[in-house]
Amino acid sequence: MIDRRGLLAGLATTAALAACGRGGSANTDVLRVGSQKGGTKSLMLASGALDGVSYEVEWSEFPAAQNLLEALGSSAVDLGLVGDAPFQFAYQAGSPIKAVSAQRTQSRIDGALSILVPARSPVRDGKGLKGKRIATTRGSVGHYLVLRSLMASGYGPGDVELAFLSPSDSRAALQTGAVDAWSTWMPYVAAAQAEGDRIVVDGRDFVQGYGFDVAPESAIERKRAQLSDFLAREAKALQWARNHVDLYGAVLARETGLPPDIARATAEKNVRLRVPIDAGVISDQQVVLDTFRRFGEVKTVRPIDKAFADHI
Structure with missing residues (x-):
């Protein structure tokens, strides 16, 4: 471990x-x-x-x-x-x-930019994020991914709560349950996966x-x-x-x-x-x-x- x-x-x-x-x-x-x-x-x-x-x-x-x-x-x-x-x-x-x-x-690379949830989370895809609290850094590619994911799911600004945090604070918030999901990039994605977190939205479908x-x-x-x-x-x-x-x-x-x-x-x-x-x-x-x-x-x-x- x-x-x-x-x-x-x-x-x-x-x-x-x-x-x-x-x-x-x-x-x-x-x-x-x-x-x-x-x-x-x-x-x-x-x-x-x-x-x-x-x-x-x-x-x-x-x-x-x-x-x-x-x-x-x-x-x-x-x-x-x-x-x-x-x-x-x-x-x-x-x-x-x-x-x-x-x-x-x-090429479109899996998982380089992702929204992650804890292994135990019931969320399985972007639609499951409705009403959830998502950590990311304001103005980041992670922030942008959340917005594109909302658009793809037919949701608007009020359908999730964004918590603007640094990467380290975002990770800690996900671990303690203070947030439901974390939108981030490499190497943070790989580090979170190594601890058992799951990707529910892959940025390859939403970013250029x-x-x-x-x-x-x-x-x-x-x-x-x-x-x-x-x-x-x-x-x-x-x-x-x-x-x-x-x-x-x-x-x-x-x-x-x-x-x-x-x-x-x-x-x-x-x-x-x-x-x-x-x-x-x-x-x-x-x-x-x-x-x-x-x-x-x-x-x-x-x-x-x-x-x-x-x-x-």
């Missing part, structure tokens, strides 16, 4: 936040990159993509996209990968950020699989060359990860403290490839934005095409 407290502590730890506190550094010899747990940092280290880089990469780690986007919006970090839903949520809230690169999963490298406007202006170089290296790392799942998983385990089997499952389900930001991508993002607006979660109207930077 996996030690539950140790696993949750490993997943929830936010490393190097003190480095983020410097904020707004104009030093172009340093690129400050934010990484979600088991995300960009592990990928770049595993692939060796940063070998020979001519500038310093300063890493900061975050438990969820919301925290990373707050750091990006305050120019505490220069670059970070987030899902499409949290990016749109933050951008429409007025954050001075733009997407500088896009990634997308190349996009992730965006996001930068504050200040970094786009001052560090364009470093951003361009890092993104090119990241694209090569993504290609590498497709063919080296075991090696990628081993580094994930070392960097995150996850058990090897959970780290490998995360590596297998987190592989994306870089795609151009074109009219099709922007059109797909309109679906995300319209969903948040339909449920009253987003009220401002920033032009969606302005959310993407010119070629970096």
Whole structure:
């Protein structure tokens, strides 16, 4: 049996936040990159993509996209990968950020984003969530999944109660029965399944699989060359990860403290490839934005095409 407290502590730890506190550094010899747990940092280290880089990469780690986007919006970090839903949520809230690169999963992968319930729960599908209390992080891909699932079941905003919590607090709430379900992403999905929780809604049917490298406007202006170089290296790392799942998983385990089997499952389900930001991508993002607006979660109207930077 996996030690539950140790696993949750490993997943929830936010490393190097003190480095983020410097904020707004104009030093172009340093690129400050934010990484979600088991995300960009592990990928770049595993692939060796940063070998020979001519500038310093300063890493900061975050438990969820919301925290990373707050750091990006305050120019505490220069670059970070987030899902499409949290990016749109933050951008429409007025954050001075733009997407500088896009990634997308190349196939529909089971369980990478899911709504889970305890093993003993009577809930078996999305319709069974009516009247239930669901934990997720506000503005996250998990939040977006709940809304899409409600739409698919013919439900409205009042048919479930949302509890906006951090991933670690969400997991604890599910364990104690304070909530009935948890909408989350890898590696939290794999960790919850290892403890016996069940998937009742699989996000593969509701999300488009996009992730965006996001930068504050200040970094786009001052560090364009470093951003361009890092993104090119990241694209090569993504290609590498497709063919080296075991090696990628081993580094994930070392960097995150996850058990090897959970780290490998995360590596297998987190592989994306870089795609151009074109009219099709922007059109797909309109679906995300319209969903948040339909449920009253987003009220401002920033032009969606302005959310993407010119070629970096």
